[in-house]
Amino acid sequence: MQQLNGQYLFSATDLVAFLECEHLTELDLQAVQQPQWRAQRSKTDESAELIARKGNEHELAHLARLRAQGLRVVDVAEDGGEIGDRVARTRAAMESGADVVFQATLRDGTWIGHADFLMKVAGMPSTFGDWSYEVADTKLARSPKAKFLVQLAFYSHLLALAQGVAPRQMLTLEPSSAKRHRGLASPIHRILEHGARRRPAHADQQRLRAAHPYVQQLLSL
Numbered sequence: 614m615q616q617l618n619g620q621y622l623f624s625a626t627d628l629v630a631f632l633e634c635e636h637l638t639e640l641d642l643q644a645v646q647q648p649q650w651r652a653q654r655s656k657t658d659e660s661a662e663l664i665a666r667k668g669n670e671h672e673l674a675h676l677a678r679l680r681a682q683g684l685r686v687v688d689v690a691e692d693g694g695e696i697g698d699r700v701a702r703t704r705a706a707m708e709s710g711a712d713v714v715f716q717a718t719l720r721d722g723t724w725i726g727h728a729d730f731l732m733k734v735a736g737m738p739s740t741f742g743d744w745s746y747e748v749a750d751t752k753l754a755r756s757p758k759a760k761f762l763v764q765l766a767f768y769s770h771l772l773a774l775a776q777g778v779a780p781r782q783m784l785t786l787e788p789s790s791a792k793r794h795r796g797l798a799s800p801i802h803r804i805l806e807h808g809a810r811r812r813p814a815h816a817d818q819q820r821l822r823a824a825h826p827y828v829q830q831l832l833s834l
Contacts, residue, residue: 616645617696622725625764632763664753672729672751675786676715679730684712696725704775707731708741719771728768732784740777748772749784761785 615622621642631638680686687706689699699718706714714731731746739745748768752761765783773779 621645621723622696622720623723624725624727625767628767629760629763633760668751668753671753671786675730675751679713686713686715687711688715689718690716696720703731707746707776710742710744714746719768719775721771721774724767724771726768726771728772730786731772734780737781738778745776745778745780746772747780747782747784749786751786 627638627641630641676686687702687709689702689706692698692702694702696718699716700720703714703717703719706717710733712733715729717728717731719726719728728748729751730749732749734745734747736743737745748765750761750765750768765785769780769783
């Protein structure tokens with residue numbers, strides 16, 4: 614969760630955190646609004662740092678394999694810049710028909726997504742031409758967790774808005790294989806219909822509703 618030019622931006626991580634614990638969303642909002650709260654965040658432990666490092670290695674290894682295949686890869690994050698710059702570069706890469714868009718940034722209003730890879734699908738028309746894209750994310754886990762699928766569905770929803778057609782599938786790229794998840798890359802509200810049931814509103818939820826329309830939308834599911 615972050616604030617940019619006075620507007621809150623919410624990511625797939627924020628969505629998953631809300632589904633796991635609504636109170637965590639309130640704490641994150643307070644941390645964004647109050648610097649002293651941010652200073653109290655727990656430091657990352659060694660095991661989390663190890664997992665993050667292994668995850669980065671897996672991601673870069675897959676990127677190297679794609680380049681070795683001779684595919685045209687556009688690295689959106691390579692030139693840095695603000696979120697708006699990365700969103701524009703992502704769209705430009707898709708419009709140009711790049712085979713792979715690495716570190717893609719997708720946005721719709723307050724929703725922001727950073728997908729590891731967007732993979733070109735030839736013969737599947739979109740607003741860009743006779744091609745479209747599907748989301749692929751590298752994961753260390755041997756089997757996909759529910760939160761991974763919510764995350765991928767979130768990215769796929771943003772991608773569908775950008776290219777004018779919903780991707781048919783989404784992929785988790787594990788160290789030894791790629792798993793394809795068909796029929797799940799539909800708008801995020803359809804995925805969430807099958808998520809956890811909402812508890813009755815209480816004082817914390819009332820404060821959350823007043824905090825931001827995003828929270829209102831989540832609590833209304």
